[in-house]
Amino acid sequence: MAKKYIDVMDTTFRDGFQSVFGGRVLMEDFFPAVEAAKDAGITHFEFGGGARFQSLFFYLQENAFEMMDKFREIVGPDANLQTLARGINTVMLDTGSRELVDLHAKMFAKHGTTTIRNFDALNDVQNLEYSAECIKKYGLNHEVVVTLMDLPPGCEGAHDVPFYEKTLRQILDSGVPHDSICFKDASGTSSPQKVYETIQMARKLVGNDTHIRLHTHETAGVSVACYLAALEAGADGIDLAASPVSGGTSQPDILTMLHAVKGKNYDLGGLDIEKVLKYQEVLTDCLGDYFMPPEATQVSPLIPFSPMPGGALTANTQMMRDNGTLDKFPEVIKAMREVVEKGGYGTSVTPVSQFYWQQAYANVMFGPWKQIAPGYGKMVLGYFGKTPVEPDAEIVALAAEKLKMEPTSENPLDIADRDEKKKISVWKQRLEMEGLEASEENIFIAAACDEKGIAFLKGDSPLNVRKNETTQGENSMANATGNYTVVVDGQKFNVSIAEGDADIQVTPASNNSSDVSSSVSTSGEATDVPATVNGNVWKILVNEGEKVEKDQKIMILEAMKMEIDINAPVAGTISKITVGANEAVDEGQTLAIIG
Numbered sequence: 001m002a003k004k005y006i007d008v009m010d011t012t013f014r015d016g017f018q019s020v021f022g023g024r025v026l027m028e029d030f031f032p033a034v035e036a037a038k039d040a041g042i043t044h045f046e047f048g049g050g051a052r053f054q055s056l057f058f059y060l061q062e063n064a065f066e067m068m069d070k071f072r073e074i075v076g077p078d079a080n081l082q083t084l085a086r087g088i089n090t091v092m093l094d095t096g097s098r099e100l101v102d103l104h105a106k107m108f109a110k111h112g113t114t115t116i117r118n119f120d121a122l123n124d125v126q127n128l129e130y131s132a133e134c135i136k137k138y139g140l141n142h143e144v145v146v147t148l149m150d151l152p153p154g155c156e157g158a159h160d161v162p163f164y165e166k167t168l169r170q171i172l173d174s175g176v177p178h179d180s181i182c183f184k185d186a187s188g189t190s191s192p193q194k195v196y197e198t199i200q201m202a203r204k205l206v207g208n209d210t211h212i213r214l215h216t217h218e219t220a221g222v223s224v225a226c227y228l229a230a231l232e233a234g235a236d237g238i239d240l241a242a243s244p245v246s247g248g249t250s251q252p253d254i255l256t257m258l259h260a261v262k263g264k265n266y267d268l269g270g271l272d273i274e275k276v277l278k279y280q281e282v283l284t285d286c287l288g289d290y291f292m293p294p295e296a297t298q299v300s301p302l303i304p305f306s307p308m309p310g311g312a313l314t315a316n317t318q319m320m321r322d323n324g325t326l327d328k329f330p331e332v333i334k335a336m337r338e339v340v341e342k343g344g345y346g347t348s349v350t351p352v353s354q355f356y357w358q359q360a361y362a363n364v365m366f367g368p369w370k371q372i373a374p375g376y377g378k379m380v381l382g383y384f385g386k387t388p389v390e391p392d393a394e395i396v397a398l399a400a401e402k403l404k405m406e407p408t409s410e411n412p413l414d415i416a417d418r419d420e421k422k423k424i425s426v427w428k429q430r431l432e433m434e435g436l437e438a439s440e441e442n443i444f445i446a447a448a449c450d451e452k453g454i455a456f457l458k459g460d461s462p463l464n465v466r467k468n469e470t471t472q473g474e475n476s477m478a479n480a481t482g483n484y485t486v487v488v489d490g491q492k493f494n495v496s497i498a499e500g501d502a503d504i505q506v507t508p509a510s511n512n513s514s515d516v517s518s519s520v521s522t523s524g525e526a527t528d529v530p531a532t533v534n535g536n537v538w539k540i541l542v543n544e545g546e547k548v549e550k551d552q553k554i555m556i557l558e559a560m561k562m563e564i565d566i567n568a569p570v571a572g573t574i575s576k577i578t579v580g581a582n583e584a585v586d587e588g589q590t591l592a593i594i595g
Helices: 011-020 025-041 051-060 064-075 099-112 126-137 161-174 192-206 223-233 256-258 273-286 310-323 326-342 351-366 376-379 393-403 412-417 424-433 440-457
Strands: 004-010 043-049 080-087 115-118 143-145 182-183 211-215 237-240 266-268 482-488 493-497 507-508 529-532 535-540 553-559 562-566 573-577 590-594
Touching: 004 211, 004 256, 011 043, 011 080, 011 099, 011 310, 025 064, 025 256, 025 273, 043 064, 043 115, 051 064, 064 080, 064 099, 064 440, 080 099, 099 126, 099 440, 115 126, 126 161, 143 161, 161 182, 161 192, 182 192, 182 529, 192 223, 192 562, 211 223, 223 237, 223 256, 237 256, 256 266, 256 273, 273 412, 310 326, 326 351, 326 535, 326 573, 351 376, 376 393, 424 440, 424 482, 440 482, 553 590
Parallel strands: 004 043, 004 237, 004 266, 043 080, 080 115, 115 143, 143 182, 182 211, 211 237
Antiparallel strands: 482 493, 493 507, 529 590, 535 553, 553 562, 573 590
């Protein structure tokens, strides 16, 4: 009897990179490994979307559409190239308008995509309907998703087999067009028995002709057992990665899984161990210079208590390294348990996982529920759709008070369609104002990445790649050339650095305020307004000479992908603003002085 053929998707170049390096891997560094994977007989790749879309523009000075085109050239026309989309969020962290959701599918079809895996973190089927229509409209395969995780111990009300059956029945009853079904566990916390029962339930519902697959992570240490359970229950496909970006926070290793099915009646993609071994040797060489975060290689027994996706875990710990708060990581993980329970049990996968993380981080840094992270607050208020269970009533009331927004049950797409910043015409006008080409690709880049997208298109985005010995990018001065800003005796200067005997120009730096210093001394009745965390100045809401009331919001910082309000500690007049927009600041640094 012939072995059952199991489709293997290689997640190395999307989820693998995201789970280990926060998505920050340059395409010219990894393209030789893509060629090696092709030579090894791999024909199904996850090659873009998800966080690997924005990260290229934010950190790598690379165009994701160009990367996708080159990837397709390497693997040829017949490979199944798959991307990840977040329903009506597509590859953004916020809800897109209908025209942006449509543009996402159009652009990804244009740039080499075969299949889009499409999920909603709340398992709100309404959020999958329109995005599915757009995906099929442009001739792509649609892989509809039910998102999984285990609830923290002692919690109940969702994320059991009956909940997943209810979700799958809603998908089928709604008529969402799909070519395959994926059960996606981004945190890797589902138990093998639950996986077995869930896949078995799905097979009975959809019959034998529908392709069913499981996606999980090794973060909690049970991924191989879950894949074996899924295969025994009738799954047709699984997702694997190649060393050194396998295991730990990523997917199980291809070679490990080939070993795990020895003696069983499964043929994993027709893959040959020796050819895969050669591919992994090439990949290891390609990534040899990259800094490997130690937490990316570890299995964490804490994850089932506080489900944190592998793809988000390392991105967050890397940001904590940058912000000097990595020592708070265990506290944040523990704080997530309460945040998940009170938030309504949305699945811990982007963007909800980031909302959980931001709220847990805020609870640790500023005190429990002293601040409401905007994404978390909007989620419990209903602006992203319906959560699996009702969020905690006190947290909903607190979110409404802090964000000055009322709870809603309105379709998130209708809300997004009214938002001027989510209109194609607005972004087209902005590109024209900046002297940039208003192509459909550029419009989507700007809409998906906001000001960071505009900065990329203008050639102003940073390069921030973490490699061993020296970090390429904004934190490295080794062998650096270019324009920099320095502070000398409280005065800011623009400094040009170049090799050889170049003519160096040093000029006072322009700023929204007068002379800037990193530490300001005060006397008399003057009061310093300090930064509460390391971060970047996102918005300055007041001007020098303006009168403010105590607790009035005067500035917003961006830290850990969340907005941090800076309030006036006393009433008075803003005598000095000591920072500029987009400037990096340290915890305790004076942002303004109230006289």
